[in-house]
Amino acid sequence: MKLMKTTIASSLLALAMAASPALADGPVAERSGTEEQASFAADRETILAMAGDYRVRFDMQESTPWREGYEPLERKISGGHESVRVIEDTGTRIVLQHLLVVDAGGTPMVIKHWRQDWEYEPARILAYEGPGRWAWEEVPERMRAGRWAQTVWQVDDSPRYAGWGQWETTNGVRRWRSNWTQRPLARRDAVRNLVYDLYAAINRHQLTPDGWIHWQDNTKMDLVEGGEEPVVQEYVLNTYTRFADYEVSAADEYWAATQGYWQAVRAEWDRVAQARGGIAIEEEAQTGTVISAELLGMGDDILSGSLPEAEAIARAVTLIEEHTTAL
Template identity: 65%
Template sequence: MKNRSMLIVAALALLPVPALADGPLRQTAVEAQAAKAADRADILAMAGTYKVRFDMQETTPWVAGYTPLDRKISGGNEVVRVIEDRPDHIALQHLLVVEHDGETHVIKHWRQDWDYQPSRVLVYAGQGQWVWEAVPERMRAGRWSQTVYQVDDSPRYAGWGQFETQGGVRRWRSNWTWRPLARRDAVRHPVYDRYYAINRHQPTPTGWVHWQDNMKMGLKDGKLVPIVQESVLNTYERFDGFDGKAADDYWAKTKDYWAAVRAAWSRVADTKGGIAVQEQAETGTVISGRLLTIADDIRSGKMTSEAGTAEATALIDRNTKRIG
């Protein structure tokens, strides 16, 4: 028996030790500077023009009697541009480019902001509320937060994590994050009402991938319970076979307006303890449709950027509440 135990211990010693991805990072100043430069390069490399494939599949039900939805695959053409670039902050704006009846249409899509060694993140708290949550001090060094915003620049979800290389593959992985339902689910009025998820962003030889491990949660007797697991893989393949200039033209005409909208949401988050705004399944926030229409009117010349900014700022102020 003693010999058998010794053999087991020896065998275990030969197994690879898993990386402690969730512990504090120990880096010298030189190592930290080099790592930050590599991280920034990976974030900035997500900019470009892409053919995107969205692959969504519910996999494992966590309650008896639930039948997972059929796999859904869709896609499109997407332009990703760097709209803010400072040493500790990068913002990437996504723009969908759609061809319909011989015409090119640009649809403002999501935005992702990256912040180095953040002290706090704006997280989803349910029922149209996002609140500030502190990042544990011992977990800030060398890490980045990613905050994802909806089409009207209102928040969607945020998480923090580190860039690392495992098995020869470079990736950023978030902590567990809460997020509201995506429109594809919300319009069905399903039995679940939010996701609990981990996100990974990984560069590939031809672009990058965004992988989501989503636990769809529902309320039962006032408590959140898991309903079904979902795997989402969004693949961005570099591609220039579409009119990416249309997206750049849209942004050139509306960027000042959207910068003002971002500033208005940020001011609300800082002064009202977070963001509380009514949402609806079809559009996200109740003011999303109007904020996007204002941008279209500015692009077409029907409205000045100054007039649009004034209306948008008033809409955001009027439709948000103080938290707490």
């Protein structure tokens, strides 16, 4: 009986994930060249507006249990200071790098955080398939025009998740909403005694008068025989409020010292994804991937001057090559 219920639940969720974005939105309505140009310019302005220095509040709340007997976790709120920098802008591609600045006993310490890449009218995205696997997924051709893909990368520049959607203004609020995406567990869940394996989610980004918000609607899923089973709903609201009364210079000093290294790391992940049809690497609860800690550590060593950049790049390339496998 449990297997039958699981199969039905999985089938319904799969149907919803496949159909809902298209049924909800459909192709972007046909626009004149002038309207298209104005919309594209507004999209770019909105994405670029997410760069800056912020006080960040992370608010996570499990709510509705989908599995009988599951008790939702208590609400968790945390925060910090984060600098977001534009590290690439080709017009149709914008890359934003997030850098956390924390107080380490009176000395500012920078932690390279997540990265978000925005691509206009993408043909495909690098989507999370399940534990340790990210594969290229075609964006339906009729859903490309006027839309942007957002790909989110982990702290070591390995992939995390990707989705596509349209920037639009609704009720006076500028926002972007993704299609259904899957992504690996965040550290807060991965380090616990697991009762779920991944998230099925919709992501929203919206500008506010003093910054922006990233809102996540997460269904936490359990991989079971025959498919996936929903366990609990979670709502995450990450609020970025413009604020520069912290050691912003530490973030810029870190990036000035390490950007060449991280550019090479990004290039190697991209090469592997292109050559192998995606990326397969073992996940690790504390850091995301089994090589994340070493990749991040070498960035710190470059900053301190204890490791030459060229040596770090060579080691990083070797690590990525040795720990990734064919899909």
